[in-house]
Amino acid sequence: MQGPEVQLFVTCLVDALAPEVGRATLDALEKAGCEVAFPVDQACCGQPAFNVGLVEDARKMAAHTLDVLDDTEGTVVIPSGSCTVMIAHHYRELFADTDREEQAKRVSTRARELTQFLVDDLQTSARARCDDCAIAYHYSCHGLRELGLDHQADTLLQDTTRARLDGDRECCGFGGLFAIEMPAVSTAIMDDKLDRIEASGADTVVGGDVSCLVHIAGGLRRRGSEIEVKHIAELIGDAT
Amino acid sequence: MDRDSFLTRVGRASLTSQLPDSVSLSVDLPELPPADLLVLFRSRSQTVSAVVHGPVTRHGVPRAVSGIATGHDASSFMAWDDLPAPGVPSALQAVGMDRVDHVVPSERRIEHNLGYRDVGVGVTGAEAALAESGSVVLAHGEGRPRMASLVPDVHIALVELDRLERTLAHWARKNPTLVTETTNLVLITGPSRTGDIEQQLNLGVHGPRHVHIVMIK
Amino acid sequence: MTQPVTFLGRAEALIGTHEADAVDSGARNFLDLRAKSVEELPALEDLRDRARAIRLHALRHLDRLLAHFADQMQAAGGHVHWAEDAADARQIAADILDRTQSRRVVKSKSMVSEEIELNAHLEALGLDVTETDLGEFIAQLAGDTPSHIIAPVLHMTREDIGRLFADKLGVPYTDDPFELNRIARAHLREVFLRADAGISGVNTAVADSGSIVLVTNEGNGRLITTAPRVHIALMGMERIVSRWEDAAVVLETLARSATGQRLSVYTNVITGPRREQDPDGPEEVHVIVVDNGRSRILAGETAEILACIRCGACLNACPVFRTAGGHAYGSVYSGPFGSIVTPGLHGMDPWWDLPFASTLCGACEEVCPVRIQIPKMLLQLRQQAASEGRLPGWLQAGIARYARITVDPSRWARAKKWASRLSGLISTGRWIRRMPGPARGWTSSRDLPRPAKESFNDWWRANRGS
Numbered sequence: 004m005q006g007p008e009v010q011l012f013v014t015c016l017v018d019a020l021a022p023e024v025g026r027a028t029l030d031a032l033e034k035a036g037c038e039v040a041f042p043v044d045q046a047c048c049g050q051p052a053f054n055v056g057l058v059e060d061a062r063k064m065a066a067h068t069l070d071v072l073d074d075t076e077g078t079v080v081i082p083s084g085s086c087t088v089m090i091a092h093h094y095r096e097l098f099a100d101t102d103r104e105e106q107a108k109r110v111s112t113r114a115r116e117l118t119q120f121l122v123d124d125l126q127t128s129a130r131a132r133c134d135d136c137a138i139a140y141h142y143s144c145h146g147l148r149e150l151g152l153d154h155q156a157d158t159l160l161q162d163t164t165r166a167r168l169d170g171d172r173e174c175c176g177f178g179g180l181f182a183i184e185m186p187a188v189s190t191a192i193m194d195d196k197l198d199r200i201e202a203s204g205a206d207t208v209v210g211g212d213v214s215c216l217v218h219i220a221g222g223l224r225r226r227g228s229e230i231e232v233k234h235i236a237e238l239i240g241d242a243t
Numbered sequence: 244m245d246r247d248s249f250l251t252r253v254g255r256a257s258l259t260s261q262l263p264d265s266v267s268l269s270v271d272l273p274e275l276p277p278a279d280l281l282v283l284f285r286s287r288s289q290t291v292s293a294v295v296h297g298p299v300t301r302h303g304v305p306r307a308v309s310g311i312a313t314g315h316d317a318s319s320f321m322a323w324d325d326l327p328a329p330g331v332p333s334a335l336q337a338v339g340m341d342r343v344d345h346v347v348p349s350e351r352r353i354e355h356n357l358g359y360r361d362v363g364v365g366v367t368g369a370e371a372a373l374a375e376s377g378s379v380v381l382a383h384g385e386g387r388p389r390m391a392s393l394v395p396d397v398h399i400a401l402v403e404l405d406r407l408e409r410t411l412a413h414w415a416r417k418n419p420t421l422v423t424e425t426t427n428l429v430l431i432t433g434p435s436r437t438g439d440i441e442q443q444l445n446l447g448v449h450g451p452r453h454v455h456i457v458m459i460k
Numbered sequence: 461m462t463q464p465v466t467f468l469g470r471a472e473a474l475i476g477t478h479e480a481d482a483v484d485s486g487a488r489n490f491l492d493l494r495a496k497s498v499e500e501l502p503a504l505e506d507l508r509d510r511a512r513a514i515r516l517h518a519l520r521h522l523d524r525l526l527a528h529f530a531d532q533m534q535a536a537g538g539h540v541h542w543a544e545d546a547a548d549a550r551q552i553a554a555d556i557l558d559r560t561q562s563r564r565v566v567k568s569k570s571m572v573s574e575e576i577e578l579n580a581h582l583e584a585l586g587l588d589v590t591e592t593d594l595g596e597f598i599a600q601l602a603g604d605t606p607s608h609i610i611a612p613v614l615h616m617t618r619e620d621i622g623r624l625f626a627d628k629l630g631v632p633y634t635d636d637p638f639e640l641n642r643i644a645r646a647h648l649r650e651v652f653l654r655a656d657a658g659i660s661g662v663n664t665a666v667a668d669s670g671s672i673v674l675v676t677n678e679g680n681g682r683l684i685t686t687a688p689r690v691h692i693a694l695m696g697m698e699r700i701v702s703r704w705e706d707a708a709v710v711l712e713t714l715a716r717s718a719t720g721q722r723l724s725v726y727t728n729v730i731t732g733p734r735r736e737q738d739p740d741g742p743e744e745v746h747v748i749v750v751d752n753g754r755s756r757i758l759a760g761e762t763a764e765i766l767a768c769i770r771c772g773a774c775l776n777a778c779p780v781f782r783t784a785g786g787h788a789y790g791s792v793y794s795g796p797f798g799s800i801v802t803p804g805l806h807g808m809d810p811w812w813d814l815p816f817a818s819t820l821c822g823a824c825e826e827v828c829p830v831r832i833q834i835p836k837m838l839l840q841l842r843q844q845a846a847s848e849g850r851l852p853g854w855l856q857a858g859i860a861r862y863a864r865i866t867v868d869p870s871r872w873a874r875a876k877k878w879a880s881r882l883s884g885l886i887s888t889g890r891w892i893r894r895m896p897g898p899a900r901g902w903t904s905s906r907d908l909p910r911p912a913k914e915s916f917n918d919w920w921r922a923n924r925g926s
Contacts, residue, residue, distance in 0.1 A: 015866065018916045019876050020909050025916035041920050047867035054820060056842030056849065060863040067867040099619045144821035174779045178819025180855065185817065186901030187472045191783040192819070193905070221906030224891055246530065247750065249542035253697065254523040256759035262520055263764055263833070275502060287722065339836050344752040347740045354836065356653040376722040385737035389686045393679060411723065415708040422669040422704050426536065426735055427686075430727035435679040437641065438719075439595035439611060441618050442486055445641040448594055450679020450726065 006036030007125075008077040012068075012114075014086045015047040016213045022232040023242040024213055028082045028117060035127045037080075042071045042094070050089040054179045058097070065089075065097050065107075072110050079114045082236050083212050084146020087116040092149065116146060117236060118155035118211055131159045131209075131238035136242030139168035139205035140235075141196075141219065143212035147172060156211060157236055163238070166205035169197070175205075177218040193222045200230065207231045209238065280374045280407045281458070287377035288456060289380055291316025292446060298404050298460035301327075305334030308366060311455050313338055315397045321345050324386030327368045327401050327459055340364070345388040365391035365451070369402040370421065370428075372456065375410040378432040379456060382425040389427055398451040402432070403459045422452030462789060466808050466871075469818045471784035481609055483785040486614040487776040493720025494773055494827065501716070506710070511713045512830040514706040515767035518667075518698075519758065525700050528747065532670020536732025538745040545752050546576035552748050553659065553692055554585060560690045560744065562656035568662030568681040569593040570675070571770065572694040572750055574606075574792045578659070592680040594644055595833065601628045607786040608686045608794075609857060615785065648680070653656075658684030661769070662695035664710055664919035671731040671746060675714065675724045682716050682728050685748040691733070691742040691813070697749050698766040710769055713829035717771035753805035761844075762837045765800045767830045774824035774834060780817050789814060796824040796834045803841060812850045815841035854898045873917065880911040 009032060013025040032039050049064030068090070072079050081087045091114040098107035121127045138160060146152035153172075176182070176192025183189075196219065200208055208223075210216050213234055220232035285295045288412050299307050308331050310322065332342055335439045337398055343362050361427050367387070369379040379400045383389045392398045408414040411430065433448030446452050464470050474480050488820045498504050508582075518525055530540040543549035549572075557565065565587055583649050591600040595612030599605060602624055606612030613621070622635035631643050634802060661671045663675045672693050674681045685691045701707050707729075715721040734741030757766055775795030786794035791802045791811070800819065803811040815838045845851065865871045883892055891907040894900070902908055914922075 013916050019879065019911050022912045022914065022919055026919065041924070043917060043921065044869040046869070046872045047862070049863075052863060054839070054842070055816075055855060055859065055860050056839065056844070056846035057851070057856065058843055058846070060859050062544060063863045064866055078706035111717055128722075144805050144819070144823075148822040149828060174819050174821035174823065176779065178821070181816070183898055183901035184855070185468050185471070186695060186904055187468065187475055188780055188783055188817070189819075189901075190905040191475045193777045195779075195783070217909060218906060221891075221902070224907040244542045244543040244548055244751075245581070246527075246540075246542050249528055249544065249749070250523045252751070252755050253526065253758065256755040257520065257522060260519070260757045261761050262516055265509075265516045269601070273698050293720075295583060345739050348831045349743065352689055353654055353656075360649060373723075378723055383738065383741070384735070386739065388739040389682070393682050393686060401629055411708045411712060412705065415705040419704055420669075422666065422671050422729055422731055423532075423536070424559075426730065426732050426738060426741060428671075428683065428729040430723060430729075432721070432723045432725050432727075436677050436725055438636040438639055439593075439598070439613060440621055442611065442614075443637045445637060448641050448645050448678045449592070449652070449683055450562045 006038060006175055008038045008040065008075070009079045010072060010075060010079045011039050011041045011080045012045055012072065012086070014081060014083045014213065016217065017082060018046070020217060021213050021234070024082055024170050024236055027234070027236040027240040029240065030182055030242070031121065031129065031236055032080060034240060035121060035125055035129055040077065041074060042074060045071045048086045048089045050086060051179055053093060054091065062097055065094055066103060068111050069094065069103060069106050073106055077113070078120065079110070080120050081114060082117045082234065083214070084116050084143050084150055084152055085212055085214060087114055087143045088149045090114040116150055116152060116211070118159060119150060119152060122155040124160050125227040129159070129239055130162045131235060133163050133207060133238050134206045137164050137166040137205045138207050138209050139166045139200055139203045140171060141168070141175060141208060141210040141215060142172050143173050143215045146211055152211065159235060159239060160209070163168060166203040168203045168205065169199045175215045175219055177215050179214070193218060197226065199224050201228065205230065207233060209233050209235050217224055275409065278374070280409065281404070284374040284377060284407060285370060287375060288433070291377045293377055293433045293454040293456055295456045295458065299456040299457060301459055304328035304401060304457060304459060305330040306455050309334045309338050312340060312364045312397070315363065315453065317397060319343050319362050320360055320364040320366060321388060321391040321395060322366040322416055323368055323388070323391060325368065326366065327403050331366055335364070343389060359390060359394040362395040364397045364399060365393070366399045366401065367391050368376035369400045369406065371406045371408050371414050372402045373408055373411055373414060373430070376432050378411070378430050380414065381429045381431065382421060383427040383429070389429070392429070392431060393450055395451055396429070396447070396455050397453045397455065399455045399457060401457050401459060467788060467790065467813045470790055471788040474785050474788050475684050475783060479607065480785045481738065482615045482781065484782040486608065486611055487782045490719060490772070491776040494717055494776070497716040497720035497722065507709065507713055508829055508831050512767065514701055514709055515769070518700050518702060519763065520767055522698065522700070522758065525702060526697060529665050529667040529670055529700060532668070533732065533747060536670050538670070538732040539749060541746060541748045543750045543752070549576045549694065549748055550578055550581045550749050550753065554582065556690065556692055556746050557582070557587060557657055560657065562690055564655045565589045565657045565659060566592050566652055566655040566684045566688065567659045568661070568676060568684050569596055570659065570694050571792060572661055572696050573659060576750065576752065577584050592648055592676060592684060593676070594641070597644060597648065598624065605787070607881065608772065625824070652683045655684070655688040657692060658688045658742070659692045659694065660685055662693050662699050663714070664707055665695060665700040666704050666707050667700055669731055671704070673707055673711070674728040674730070675711065675726065676728070677725040679726055682726050685728060685730060685761050686741055689742055690744045691746070691840040693745070693747045694746055695749050695755050697751055700725050704775050714769050714771050717773040717829040726859070729758065757804035761840045762800050762804050764832055765837060766796065767832055768797055769830060771829055773827040773829065777823040777827045779819065779821065779823070794915070800834065800837050800841065808845060808848060808850065812845040815845065858898070876911060876915045880913055883910040
């Protein structure tokens with residue numbers, strides 16, 4: 004069965020810190036029938052620079068990313084809500100009234116976050132599996148508020164046991180470079196999130212953005228917690 | 244700064260202003276599920292701790308008002324000159340309450356104001372009542388002191404039933420010019436309240452502690 | 461004691477204190493009340509669109525609306541004054557009070573009066589100024605400043621207030637909120653009735669009728685604009701709508717967004733002073749329209765922030781505000797609104813870091829009754845700060861370096877390998893517990909996973925071909 008041809012944009016964090024999430028994403032897409040290409044020159048969408056106001060550096064990274072993704076026409080699937088927002092929404096702004104304006108429009112329309120691609124576009128019957136887990140799902144802010152991502156994860160997690168996480172739509176406190184620019188504030192927000200996670204009775208935290216997850220996992224580890232942290236892709240696809 | 248210079252600066256700022264576009268102003272009032280206005284009004288008034296009485300006939304109003312007043316053990320009152328039912332001031336005087344003069348003289352203003360310290364009851368009419376929020380609308384002017392619904396411990400508002408409207412927006416749509424016809428239009432939604440101390444609700448800080456609304460049929 | 465000059469410095473001093481905890485639970489409470497209240501609105505999104513359209517329309521035609529408002533207010537017997545800046549506004553107010561021989565002044569809540577630092581100025585002139593909004597009264601007694609736009613003493617306990625009243629008002633100590641309210645009511649009643657002048661803010665002006673609308677729950681807003689002979693209203697120039705029915709829309713959204721009420725207790729619409737036949741009311745009404753930097757905001761990228769109706773919902777929704785409290789913003793206006801308006805009114809020195817006090821989570825925009833695009837403007841201000849070279853050197857250099865590396869595939873590959881190897885030197889397990897340099901901000905409270913030995917890119921090349 005020949006499914007859609009897609010391009011995988013794994014994101015810099017997944018590439019460098021959590022390659023297993025990339026592998027799981029790849030497997031989930033292939034299981035759903037996709038032909039997956041991985042443009043090997045990819046690295047970072049430019050969001051870290053954009054969010055601190057360093058527009059020229061952001062443009063540099065975005066231009067490179069546009070070239071990398073413009074080689075073929077397939078949907079660009081991204082296992083991150085915030086990187087998808089960057090490409091799907093902010094690239095247009097960055098290149099408005101420049102000679103990359105058309106290219107930016109073209110590529111940005113093709114960018115889809117993983118769960119919205121699987122559930123909304125493919126109407127996949129795939130479901131997340133986590134045996135003997137009680138899952139607390141963290142809805143990452145950019146994906147939630149700018150892409151409307153929530154029912155997609157809920158659909159995928161239908162067959163799992165969900166723990167009730169109070170404040171599951173509230174920010175985890177990562178905020179990109181905010182985490183090291185204003186560490187005391189980032190930590191205080193994180194502490195509140197971790198307290199709620201611990202109070203939820205969950206043994207696993209799942210989310211759609213490695214940025215939030217690295218922050219949450221790092222905090223849990225520091226507390227000596229045994230709660231596991233996984234990207235939703237790892238519950239659908241095989242990471243090995 | 245003079246008016247022209249001020250407004251010229253504002254006008255100039257508007258030229259480079261980067262305000263986003265917005266949808267054009269809609270003319271429709273919001274669609275609301277149908278409701279019995281009086282039932283809704285009673286319920287919403289209760290939420291804000293105001294008490295709704297009646298409907299009583301015009302003749303029954305003086306007795307209703309003196310009943311409320313004696314229930315609060317008040318010894319003095321203020322009243323608007325033109326209430327929607329006759330006989331209220333004399334009914335209150337008949338139960339031993341003194342009427343406080345409400346015309347503030349331009350000289351000896353403060354002396355007169357201090358006489359308002361301990362007024363027990365204030366009786367007013369109302370332009371309208373708003374069912375959605377449990378509010379009454381008061382238009383002040385000749386014979387209608389603002390203080391009557393402000394300094395006393397107890398405010399009694401008399402409202403004719405046919406003046407009951409659904410929401411502020413509905414009433415405003417029907418009465419666009421009333422604001423210019425009176426120097427002071429006030430919407431009152433329950434007794435005075437504050438949550439400033441540990442977010443604990445307390446009634447009667449500065450304004451009346453009790454609000455009674457008598458509907459007149 | 462001087463405050464630290466950075467948001468972070470002030471926040472660090474406040475995080476984890478009782479004050480910050482009180483702000484957090486208070487803000488969350490307001491947020492819940494708001495949520496319940498907007499749930500019952502059948503067409504909330506429509507109402508937000510209408511409120512937004514009304515406010516943006518007013519900003520687009522601001523000079524015309526202000527002129528019309530002034531004509532109408534003057535026709536009704538009121539006076540309208542135009543204040544270019546804070547000093548101008550203070551002078552105008554002081555002159556009115558002087559000419560009318562007003563010594564005892566009562567005030568209701570007015571952010572503009574705090575912005576122009578009016579109280580200190582009037583007190584220096586020997587006037588007796590009393591804040592009458594209960595929370596502001598308490599803050600004034602304590603020599604403190606408000607920590608939240610809607611709940612000024614969110615940060616104080618009943619015991620704090622009990623001790624304060626016993627000390628300053630000479631009453632026996634009590635920490636029963638009911639008793640404390642009764643004490644305040646009795647004390648302030650005398651003050652209201654003896655006052656010569658009342659100074660208020662303006663929630664919204666109505667151009668067509670020349671009216672100003674004041675909203676309070678306590679009744680002090682009505683008392684100070686009725687009992688004294690003179691009423692002075694301080695109005696931020698952007699606080700205006702065209703028609704009375706527009707004001708009605710704004711009033712309905714304001715109360716629900718702020719405290720979850722359907723309407724505030726007292727909505728006070730004033731169109732001029734006492735007319736000849738009126739039994740009471742002030743003899744003189746003066747509206748002081750204040751610019752103080754608003755025209756500069758209007759002229760620029762962040763003009764939309766002037767649509768704000770001061771409900772405080774964005775503060776309540778903001779995780780940064782809830783964590784650090786209002787005082788961390790170092791200025792009269794706090795929270796997401798303050799982060800944009802403070803550098804707008806007063807410039808980037810020293811306020812450039814306020815737009816960075818945010819994770820850009822977007823919770824603010826989600827609750828704003830007039831849909832102000834707060835995160836978008838925070839980003840714009842960050843761009844401005846970056847272009848002015850205000851970012852710390854390590855950040856600017858680090859990002860520039862990162863950009864150069866990531867656009868070059870072979871450099872990116874090398875950098876990942878290098879990072880993985882280097883991390884092996886500072887950590888034996890899978891996690892790093894301590895990082896040097898700016899990154900120590902991370903490891904002060906969190907572990908960091910070691911960069912993978914084999915990146916995803918490496919794995920793909922090894923297993924799936926090029």
